[in-house]
Amino acid sequence: MSEQWVEVCDADDIEEEDVIRFDHGDRTFAIYRSADDEYFATDGLCTHEQVHLADGLVMDNIIECPKHNGRFDYRTGDAKGAPVCVNLNTYPIKLEDDKVYLKLG
Amino acid sequence: MSGQITGPVAIVGAGHSGGRTALALREQGYRGPLVLIGEESYVPYERPPLSKQLLLGAAEAPDCYLDKRADYTGLDIDLHLECSAVRLDRDKRTLKLSDGSIVDYQALILATGGQVRQLTIPGNDLEGVHYLRTLKDATALRASLLDARHCVVIGGGFIGLEVASSARQMGCEVSVLEATDRLAARVLPTPISHYLHDLHRHNGVDIRLECRIQRLEGTDKVEAVVLESGEILSCDRVVVGIGIIPNTALAETSGLDTGNGIRVNAHLQTNDPAIYAIGDVCEHRSPMTASWCRQETWRNAEDQARHVAHHLLGDPTPFQSLPAFWSDQYDASLQLIGNPSAAAHTIVRPHDDDHILLFHLDASARLVGVSGFGPGNRISKDIKISAQLINNGGPLDPAGLADPTVKLKPMLKA
Numbered sequence: 001m002s003e004q005w006v007e008v009c010d011a012d013d014i015e016e017e018d019v020i021r022f023d024h025g026d027r028t029f030a031i032y033r034s035a036d037d038e039y040f041a042t043d044g045l046c047t048h049e050q051v052h053l054a055d056g057l058v059m060d061n062i063i064e065c066p067k068h069n070g071r072f073d074y075r076t077g078d079a080k081g082a083p084v085c086v087n088l089n090t091y092p093i094k095l096e097d098d099k100v101y102l103k104l105g
Numbered sequence: 106m107s108g109q110i111t112g113p114v115a116i117v118g119a120g121h122s123g124g125r126t127a128l129a130l131r132e133q134g135y136r137g138p139l140v141l142i143g144e145e146s147y148v149p150y151e152r153p154p155l156s157k158q159l160l161l162g163a164a165e166a167p168d169c170y171l172d173k174r175a176d177y178t179g180l181d182i183d184l185h186l187e188c189s190a191v192r193l194d195r196d197k198r199t200l201k202l203s204d205g206s207i208v209d210y211q212a213l214i215l216a217t218g219g220q221v222r223q224l225t226i227p228g229n230d231l232e233g234v235h236y237l238r239t240l241k242d243a244t245a246l247r248a249s250l251l252d253a254r255h256c257v258v259i260g261g262g263f264i265g266l267e268v269a270s271s272a273r274q275m276g277c278e279v280s281v282l283e284a285t286d287r288l289a290a291r292v293l294p295t296p297i298s299h300y301l302h303d304l305h306r307h308n309g310v311d312i313r314l315e316c317r318i319q320r321l322e323g324t325d326k327v328e329a330v331v332l333e334s335g336e337i338l339s340c341d342r343v344v345v346g347i348g349i350i351p352n353t354a355l356a357e358t359s360g361l362d363t364g365n366g367i368r369v370n371a372h373l374q375t376n377d378p379a380i381y382a383i384g385d386v387c388e389h390r391s392p393m394t395a396s397w398c399r400q401e402t403w404r405n406a407e408d409q410a411r412h413v414a415h416h417l418l419g420d421p422t423p424f425q426s427l428p429a430f431w432s433d434q435y436d437a438s439l440q441l442i443g444n445p446s447a448a449a450h451t452i453v454r455p456h457d458d459d460h461i462l463l464f465h466l467d468a469s470a471r472l473v474g475v476s477g478f479g480p481g482n483r484i485s486k487d488i489k490i491s492a493q494l495i496n497n498g499g500p501l502d503p504a505g506l507a508d509p510t511v512k513l514k515p516m517l518k519a
Contacts, residue, residue, distance in 0.1 A: 017514070049154075051482065052481075052482065055481065055482035055483065055485045055486060056482075056485060056486065056489070057485070057486050057489040057490060064489060066482040066485030066486070066489075067431070067482065067485070068403070068407075081132075083407070
């Protein structure tokens, strides 16, 4: 399959050290902008209960799930301890012309 | 306990807090004997889905399990289900179980939870009258609500309101009968009660406040609720959610201090330092208000379990955790953290897209609690930031808190 880059949003649509939700087809993703102005993408739903991570809080490199405080490193998808023990998938991101693109895996 | 425990650990109560303690001990490297004793037939599970996803058919029992693999044997946790502790000998440090076995302990954790408070009015034993505390209760209630027409919920607290929300979504007519003058009055600030009231009214629930019930009527099955006013509400199901009574009997007969729960110190130890109490049954002094309090929340079960595991493994830090609570009803969620009741005044932070935050400040403009209400998990981010603002403890600018265009996150770094 050829590379599938999809446009997410303008680079400025995400604040620094924050996250937004991005739905594409029947899939949902969380798109992050770090305090260092880097962009990342993970699965949109927490692996503990199906809750949108974009409603959670980004602090440093951690996204904390809105409901049960499950924590993941959003750069790697790693679960940082109970109640979450299953990692998130991560997805490549690129910036072109001040737009954010996500590569579907 | 001082230093790292090596000897046997016994946990009475295989609910959320008991189960989490066992899992956390293993996660953190405790390799000694570990016994977990539970009266129910299920492995440890989380309760929040019982009144929501499980009733709606969006989750089944295994979805609620605390450890989704439920591999207690693999973790070398000696799990006794459908079993209770019948006698505690503190001198010998032994527990006698209902299956006749004797368990030795070096540390004992009482996570005995509570049982539902039952109605004592005539008709309370009719078929069609339900309570909701356990997975078994929830499974029975789901089956019962599937062909119900009119469900009367007795008690306008969280269990009652979450059941009302689920029952409406299942197509039942629903009435909620509450004894006080507003919903969830024991826990919620008044404005949040009012939002919740409006939410249920918009969803077609008939809410009766300051409502006194005289009796339930029916030949075999419940057919009506008779109010003290003489009004008769016909119905085919009743769900009672009027609170729980903490299970303190084992502690009381063993000479442990109890009040409205099993009383513990700042490390969650009872007056016998080898015995801890955690979860719904634990009564501890609030670090913020110094009054005795008992919390029946997911967060408390989780945090106290982890605290005890850490303490057993040699961490001397006292238990410090902000009270935190949420409830999902229809497509809305409310959250509350800290101690709003300890506030001198409250600042409203309105948002135009239908959500609201209330900041509860003490006399020195320090944040002591935050509550909020809104669609989905819209308020979660701000509630999390607020939790850190409470922990930071410094005075905050009331004007900034009241202005939704002033962001909260930078206040953390101020």
